[in-house]
Amino acid sequence: MAVISATNLTYSYNSFSPPSLVGINIQLPPGSRTILVGANGAGKSTLLQLFAGKKLVSTPGAEVKIKDQDVFRNSPSGVTFLGTEWAMNPVVRGDISVAAFLDSVGGYRHKERRDHLLDILDVDLDWRMHKISDGERRRVQLCFGLMAPWDVLLLDEVTVDLDVLVRQDLLNFLKDDSEKRGATILYATHIFDGLNDFPTHVAHMRFGSFVTLPTPWDLSKKSTTLYQVALDWLKEDREFRKELERTGKTIARGARRNEAVPSDSETFYRKYDYSH
Numbered sequence: 465m466a467v468i469s470a471t472n473l474t475y476s477y478n479s480f481s482p483p484s485l486v487g488i489n490i491q492l493p494p495g496s497r498t499i500l501v502g503a504n505g506a507g508k509s510t511l512l513q514l515f516a517g518k519k520l521v522s523t524p525g526a527e528v529k530i531k532d533q534d535v536f537r538n539s540p541s542g543v544t545f546l547g548t549e550w551a552m553n554p555v556v557r558g559d560i561s562v563a564a565f566l567d568s569v570g571g572y573r574h575k576e577r578r579d580h581l582l583d584i585l586d587v588d589l590d591w592r593m594h595k596i597s598d599g600e601r602r603r604v605q606l607c608f609g610l611m612a613p614w615d616v617l618l619l620d621e622v623t624v625d626l627d628v629l630v631r632q633d634l635l636n637f638l639k640d641d642s643e644k645r646g647a648t649i650l651y652a653t654h655i656f657d658g659l660n661d662f663p664t665h666v667a668h669m670r671f672g673s674f675v676t677l678p679t680p681w682d683l684s685k686k687s688t689t690l691y692q693v694a695l696d697w698l699k700e701d702r703e704f705r706k707e708l709e710r711t712g713k714t715i716a717r718g719a720r721r722n723e724a725v726p727s728d729s730e731t732f733y734r735k736y737d738y739s740h
């Protein structure tokens with residue numbers, strides 16, 4: 465049985481935008497850890513947000529379910545969504561200690577997991593939230609987001625500003641946790657370093673559809689790395705787009721990215737403007 469499923473899922477943000485997702489049909493088994501690969505604008509964040517029940521899908525015949533329940537209408541329990549928008553949330557920039565912040569969001573109820581996460585993420589309970597770096601704030605947020613045990617974890621690139629050691633420890637924790645508790649992870653990322661032995665499945669999205677459905681990733685049978693696979697897929701995407709442009713053809717979604725609307729990661733990078 466699938467724990468996460470989408471059937472005939474087509475989704476547009478509004479009536480004047482081309483659909484951001486087109487005819488998605490996927491099923492993810494319990495305990496799987498799937499990496500979503502796709503170029504900027506491929507539809508990864510949109511898909512994760514829909515699974516998180518953040519938007520209503522009104523396309524006739526479309527179903528978006530977790531644990532066999534409609535994500536929007538029934539809000540299935542045990543689902544955690546972590547995305548980049550956290551970094552911009554003013555609530556976590558207040559003049560408050562990490563200890564007080566985590567307690568105010570129920571940290572005391574999951575003390576053992578909280579302390580384990582504090583250790584992995586190298587977070588100091590005495591830090592003041594308004595005086596820490598973006599990466600440190602991200603670590604506190606991850607502790608907050610992950611301390612309650614989840615059955616389904618939807619991750620939209622949350623490791624961008626973590627240092628490599630913390631990132632690796634976090635990935636090991638997530639993998640271990642999912643193996644021990646049979647919990648399921650769907651993770652969209654552009655960072656493939658150190659990720660080779662993390663997934664059970666990998667999938668490739670392009671222009672709002674799956675080019676490669678979630679496919680088992682068996683490291684023992686691989687002579688390549690996830691990084692190389694992602695690179696090859698993204699090169700194919702670029703060639704595909706160029707060919708469309710050359711021939712003047714369009715596809716269902718039009719290959720017409722809505723340039724006026726930045727994808728989440730573009731918003732994130734624009735916000736932080738790493739160019740200087």
Ligand SMILES: Nc1ncnc2c1ncn2[C@@H]1O[C@H](COP(=O)(O)OP(=O)(O)OP(=O)(O)O)[C@@H](O)[C@H]1O
Pocket residue numbers: 477478481484502503504505506507508509510511720721722723725726727728729730
């Ligand atoms: N609020 C919005 N309104 C209209 N269109 C949007 C909105 N947010 C995203 N889109 C469009 O939906 C498409 C998919 O965007 P999405 O953010 O899901 O891509 P992504 O694969 O997550 O990209 P990235 O890797 O850059 O985060 C893009 O063409 C984008 O322009």
